[in-house]
Amino acid sequence: xxxxxxxxxxxxxxxxxxxxxxxxxxxxxxxxxxxxxxxxxxxxxxxxxxxxxxxxxxxxxxxxxxxxxxxxxxxxxxxxxxxxxxxxxxxxxxxxxxxxxxxxxxxxxxxxxxxxxxxxxxxxxxxxxxxxxxxxxxxxxxxxxxxxxxxxxxxxxxxxxxxxxxxxxxxxxxxxxxxxxxxxxxxxxxxxxxxxxxxxxxxxxxxxxxxxxxxxxxxxxxxxxxxxxxxxxxxxxxxxxxxxxxxxxxxxxxxxxxxxxxxxxxxxxxxxxxxxxxxxxxxxxxxxxxxxxxxxxxxxxxxxxxxxxxxxxxxxxx
Ligand code: NAD
Ligand code: UDP
Numbered sequence: 492x493x494x495x496x497x498x499x500x501x502x503x504x505x506x507x508x509x510x511x512x513x514x515x516x517x518x519x520x521x522x523x524x525x526x527x528x529x530x531x532x533x534x535x536x537x538x539x540x541x542x543x544x545x546x547x548x549x550x551x552x553x554x555x556x557x558x559x560x561x562x563x564x565x566x567x568x569x570x571x572x573x574x575x576x577x578x579x580x581x582x583x584x585x586x587x588x589x590x591x592x593x594x595x596x597x598x599x600x601x602x603x604x605x606x607x608x609x610x611x612x613x614x615x616x617x618x619x620x621x622x623x624x625x626x627x628x629x630x631x632x633x634x635x636x637x638x639x640x641x642x643x644x645x646x647x648x649x650x651x652x653x654x655x656x657x658x659x660x661x662x663x664x665x666x667x668x669x670x671x672x673x674x675x676x677x678x679x680x681x682x683x684x685x686x687x688x689x690x691x692x693x694x695x696x697x698x699x700x701x702x703x704x705x706x707x708x709x710x711x712x713x714x715x716x717x718x719x720x721x722x723x724x725x726x727x728x729x730x731x732x733x734x735x736x737x738x739x740x741x742x743x744x745x746x747x748x749x750x751x752x753x754x755x756x757x758x759x760x761x762x763x764x765x766x767x768x769x770x771x772x773x774x775x776x777x778x779x780x781x782x783x784x785x786x787x788x789x790x791x792x793x794x795x796x797x798x799x800x801x802x803x804x805x806x807x808x809x
Pocket of ligand 2: 681
């Protein structure tokens with residue numbers, strides 16, 4: 492193997508995004524250590540990697556200190572779906588904050604580069620649109636989403652304090668809604684919910700009137716953005732928005748999925764969850780400039796690939 496082969500730690504590596512990242516890192520010739528407590532991740536997501544000598548999986552909770560020797564760390568461990576991060580909110584904050592402290596401590600000790608999977612949720616229910624990295628956000632610190640939003644904000648603070656205080660080589664990505672194969676069928680997020688409901692011919696559960704907007708990025712585009720940011724010089728810390736700026740109302744997403752699946756499902760309206768952001772769309776000027784990155788997968792193409800994945804999964808289970 493060439494001189495660029497690195498030892499890379501991916502926390503949350505058995506989750507949706509983490510499993511795609513592990514695969515890409517191995518394809519690029521690296522050794523990958525996947526650390527996951529399988530709270531929302533699944534061994535099935537990494538089953539195809541388990542036989543490879545460059546891949547190792549470890550069941551571990553990042554709220555405990557970890558002692559390994561690595562060159563790079565991607566810190567993804569944290570439930571991402573509202574129903575999962577609200578299931579045990581105290582544990583969600585612990586995972587974000589104590590997990591960040593532990594992984595930053597590891598990065599400092601072994602002088603590794605470390606990338607934090609932050610989120611557009613740091614902007615809360617945004618009052619500027621689209622969201623730029625300078626925007627400081629509008630988060631309710633007391634609401635049901637706060638365990639996640641404030642946990643991720645505190646993690647960003649820790650990353651920048653480690654950078655200022657210890658010169659730890661940090662990279663912070665603010666991820667906007669990302670979808671694709673290997674989302675959990677019961678994940679609760681909108682794309683997986685709508686596709687599974689459409690494929691089963693069940694009613695599509697639209698929260699609120701469906702006028703709230705989101706912008707959806709396909710997983711392969713996101714992983715490319717991660718790896719480009721990790722490869723930048725040490726001066727480049729972020730935060731950098733990574734997401735697809737093609738914004739649509741959630742109602743339109745439901746209609747598209749019904750059309751693409753050829754489903755007979757009807758739409759049923761459910762109450763809008765508390766603090767559900769009314770609009771969200773990334774300004775990706777910085778990612779374009781710094782990384783030469785922009786998304787390449789169109790929404791209908793990404794949805795078609797995700798529908799194929801769930802069709803196969805549901806057929807295997809029936
Ligand atoms: P996911 O739930 O599929 O993956 C999270 C993984 O972290 C799971 O495998 C889970 O088992 C693991 N995990 C949770 N707590 C842990 C702990 N204490 N110790 C070790 N492992 C733990 O979600 P995802 O969509 O793959 O998200 C990955 C990361 O990206 C998360 O940090 C999330 O906040 C961030 N993110 C994702 C999105 C998105 O749209 N997918 C958007 C914004 C931010
Ligand atoms: N949503 C919905 N029906 C569902 C799941 C989600 O209408 O079955 C809505 C949700 O209220 C939000 C949007 O879809 O406005 C995106 O929700 P998701 O949980 O995927 O992520 P969020 O962006 O809110 O973190």
